[in-house]
Amino acid sequence: QKPTGNTAAKTTVGPTRAPVSVAVAKNLQPLTASDDAAFKSNPDRGFRGSTAVDVYAMSIQRNMRSYAKELIQSAMGQSDMNPLDTTMVMQNYFYLTGFNDRDITAKGLEAIQTFYEVQMEMGIKGQPRFCYIRNTDNVAGEDATQEITLRHIDQVAPVIKKVKDGIQAFSICFIGAWGEWHGDYYPHDKKVIATAVMEKLVIPNGLYGLIRLPEYKNLLKGTKVYDRIGVENDSIFGKIPDMGYGTGGLDEGTDQWAQLVKEAAYTPQEGELYWNSWLTENNVTVNGFKVIQQLSEHRFTTLSIHHSYLDMGSSNASAMGRWKKDAITQDWLKKNGILYDPNWFKDKNGKAVSRNVFEFIRDHVGYRIAPKSIKVTGNSRPSATIQVEMPLCNYGFSAAFNLESGFAILDENNNPVKTVKAGTPTDWHSRNPTNYNDGKLLTHKVTANCPLPDKAGRYKLAFYLKNPLGVGAQLANDIPFENGYNILETIEIG
Numbered sequence: 001q002k003p004t005g006n007t008a009a010k011t012t013v014g015p016t017r018a019p020v021s022v023a024v025a026k027n028l029q030p031l032t033a034s035d036d037a038a039f040k041s042n043p044d045r046g047f048r049g050s051t052a053v054d055v056y057a058m059s060i061q062r063n064m065r066s067y068a069k070e071l072i073q074s075a076m077g078q079s080d081m082n083p084l085d086t087t088m089v090m091q092n093y094f095y096l097t098g099f100n101d102r103d104i105t106a107k108g109l110e111a112i113q114t115f116y117e118v119q120m121e122m123g124i125k126g127q128p129r130f131c132y133i134r135n136t137d138n139v140a141g142e143d144a145t146q147e148i149t150l151r152h153i154d155q156v157a158p159v160i161k162k163v164k165d166g167i168q169a170f171s172i173c174f175i176g177a178w179g180e181w182h183g184d185y186y187p188h189d190k191k192v193i194a195t196a197v198m199e200k201l202v203i204p205n206g207l208y209g210l211i212r213l214p215e216y217k218n219l220l221k222g223t224k225v226y227d228r229i230g231v232e233n234d235s236i237f238g239k240i241p242d243m244g245y246g247t248g249g250l251d252e253g254t255d256q257w258a259q260l261v262k263e264a265a266y267t268p269q270e271g272e273l274y275w276n277s278w279l280t281e282n283n284v285t286v287n288g289f290k291v292i293q294q295l296s297e298h299r300f301t302t303l304s305i306h307h308s309y310l311d312m313g314s315s316n317a318s319a320m321g322r323w324k325k326d327a328i329t330q331d332w333l334k335k336n337g338i339l340y341d342p343n344w345f346k347d348k349n350g351k352a353v354s355r356n357v358f359e360f361i362r363d364h365v366g367y368r369i370a371p372k373s374i375k376v377t378g379n380s381r382p383s384a385t386i387q388v389e390m391p392l393c394n395y396g397f398s399a400a401f402n403l404e405s406g407f408a409i410l411d412e413n414n415n416p417v418k419t420v421k422a423g424t425p426t427d428w429h430s431r432n433p434t435n436y437n438d439g440k441l442l443t444h445k446v447t448a449n450c451p452l453p454d455k456a457g458r459y460k461l462a463f464y465l466k467n468p469l470g471v472g473a474q475l476a477n478d479i480p481f482e483n484g485y486n487i488l489e490t491i492e493i494g
Contacts, residue, residue, distance in 0.1 A: 024376035045366020047305035048089035056098025059107035120166035131179030143185035164205035165468035198225040233271035238290025265433035272304030288323035288357035323357035368396035370476040400425035422448035456494030
């Protein structure tokens, strides 16, 4: 599939060729409701899955690679109806219970590294979550002392350095049941543990940290690592006041809520609902509209699709599944100050279609980058340079973290011949990063001087948005997406 162009025709004067100008100026068509499937495989955003690895058990496997792949594939799902078939982020529990009174063995460290290598080969990024307690009935037998914990942080540091490209964000965990900083048996200095994780595992590898609550993040206020920490909220109930659900005080109207609204734009934010069994046992429902408000105000990058969805035999009967029956309208979004793309409510023919809360969350957690137009000027002779200008908007809840962007010249097989970095995806906020209440949709202009190939011929101008694993993201535009590149225009060089 080749995009059409309006490149100026070539002319010659006498025996030599005159400079050939390039003059491209066109609007880019947006994706519509007909194109949902094209967007949901984008990396470092959206619904995320969950795996659990007993590091000791994996360390004694004869074939660690096949063991790891089986764990990951089972968490991804096997059906086209399962949104995890295209998940690009996994939360990875690494239970160190088998080493809670000693060093991690060499085989144990190999198991952690092997798991990540396999996951990276599958193009999936992870959120590592190291912890000891997985059974709250046996905290004394499973917990580790602070001394052991700090030793393990030192031990895993070389492994994290090797697999850093496969990490979407790093959970500041280790303490308590499931690494959630509660229910620990031995006393732990939370500030000491958090500082060690950030200084030894996160900052040296150019990563972002995730911590359970703004209250815990404040333990590191005034330090050089503070601005690299997001929140990992494991108690999402939407924008509601304290209902006694165990949210750790992160509720509407609290200082913690307001703090996260103020700080959320600059780091990835992540979270999950409770298991659906808890909601059922306690006769609690989760209002999807209230959740949209929370995800928007706290600028969520990823959200668990396991909790209160895939944990049910019939996912449509789960808390999140029921959101599919809740119609969402442009009027409601406008009234509540939620940004959206009007084209998301249309089909390819421009006809209005009905949408629901589940779909809106699925398509807006993380980034949703939509360039508006493309302008190209310059000389199309070999080895010349063209000037490219492309304004874009982000309709997603968060900026695009962990991604590099730029323009590329592709050959006819869609392989890059020339590339140039352009744009700063972490700055592509949908709205004012310092003031959420300023709901104006922002426009970001990406410009570049793009070098052309040395040889004459037909080429394609493309835009790329990719993570360190080389996984490309598709723009929210109805343009060809080939080999990880968004193809903007065909140009003749000669």
